[in-house]
Amino acid sequence: MNIKIRSEQIKDYRRIAEINALAFEGEYVGEVTMVDSLRHGTMFDQELSLVAEVEGKVMGHVLFYPFDMYLNGKITKTVCLGPIAVDPEFQKSGVGGNLIEEGHKILKEKGYKLSFLFGHPSYYPRFGYIMNMFGKSNIKFEIDNMKQIEMASDEIKERTVKPSDLKELMGIWENWYGDIDLAIRPGEGLMDWISHTSDIKASVFLKSQEIIGFVRYNKNNLNDIRMFIAKNKEATMEILKYLKNSTSMKSIELPVHPDSTAINFFEDLEYMVDLQTWDAGMIKILDENDKDVEIYCREVQEGIRKAGLIVYPPSYDMA
Template sequence: MDNVIIRSERLDDYHAIAMVNAITFDYSFGMGEVPLINVLRNRTTFDPDLSLVAEYRGEVIGHALFTPQSVRVKGDTLQAVILAPIAVHPDFQKLGVGSMLMEEGHQRAMQRGFHLSMLLGHPSYYPRFGYRTRMFGESHIRIQVEDLPASSLSVTERRVERGDVAALCSMWEQMYGDGSLAFMPGDSIMDWISYGSGVRASAVTVDGKLSGYIRYVLKDPQKIIVFLADRHDTAVAILNEMKTRLMPEKQELLLPLYPYSRAVKELVTIPYESEFRAGKASMIKILSDHQAIASYCNEVEAGSLAPGSVIWPVEFEVL
């Protein structure tokens, strides 16, 4: 398609970008991906030059947002971009506008030193741009409540405070940092408080001491999004509290832990079943020659390495 300009977003584009996304993502009665764009702009790492618009005859007809995200890959900390969302006005789809947005975004990300781009998308479309499927997924361990030891420790949920963040980051390293691939939470309190109105993010004290963190869906607490604990006995205490107070009718607990991690071996000493899903929609495009990401993708494709388990940043809970 001729006469299309791909450029960085400007402040006066916000309404037009929202319009394009609202029209394109019409799967519900709401605003689609528009709230996600708004909250991703609040990130300290947000880069307006990675929020791209396609302009045709003075009208914004497409938008693609590449969000910087630190990722742990085989022990190395790499800089990635998350491609989400990408939208093209329905009147201009299948004319190459989406391709132009992605190609420009990939070039800019590479120039800025990013090592990989990640997305959830259609598996027959994105591989033509170098994305490899089944590169990551989601994992859980399933614990039967009857196997959970009793605990006499006192557990309290409270709001996350700024002074908690360093300890929570340390707990994350202990429980998730040795996975083959994982999104790393940031060191701002905004990385630990959920944007989702139906999600609660809590610092957890055990006998008055900060000992854990849980993020879960309020209407269905069994859907635990993140679980952190500093020791085995505090993990048991937190799980007992959740079982007793939030889901007394449930017979099992699902914890979003990577079954091959050190934390599972050290903290979970009761029987459990592991579950893992890595669908075709979970894709990575390599943007640099860094050895860690190249070997990760090659080993996952060869079946010699289990794909990493990704917990999406809190901003994505607004959807």
């Protein structure tokens, strides 16, 4: 069977949507809209969105989305593999494997250091992906134990993100996540910050009209907060007060790494750390000469280094 791999073109969009709908069959197929949303991202590269043609018809698609990621305190060029979809008629025929291998070849030529994904442990390791490289890093508060947090100030307001907010939000993000391995630096466009699905709110928090933080969260579940950043300790407490008083839930979970500078903002509170690695959290080393990536993977495997924290951007909320 002759499989031709090439970059996607505008004429392929409808067929790519069909393939994702067929491959991820269900009442709601988030991958269809996720692919389209990622195309609007500031770092999207059409040459990394690949289709597989079989006898002249597109039968598979993979998207490698680029990110700037922190590793050892330095920016590392990386990509996320996914989604990948193959028409059910051609699954288990090598189409998916050809897409991944050709993608890896292009990534190496472009100078990317690593590829990461959440994927099936029985499939992706055959392409060099190492399991248990990341997973979950949360701190959890029981509402009843948050004695120090009383009513939120009337001065605290929540609103949607505006383009004029982005420079200040990026500065807060750098202070919050910039010292953590695998932290994905958000893009500097509005679509890299706002919510892409109705269940998720993406809000700037203000006090006396000044920005004090940002939270992207499931409005129905405060154990599902996707991103939380605050200007300082005082701002952290103010936003937590606001969230506490807006829920009837018994707990709140935040994506915070125990080694981050931001953990000091919570020193007055009782919290539990939930740091896990998952089989599905995988990394492939693309540049064998990059010692930072090699050392990270080896030390996490050996248990002498904590796994980093990946906070996915809003486009992935639809998956």
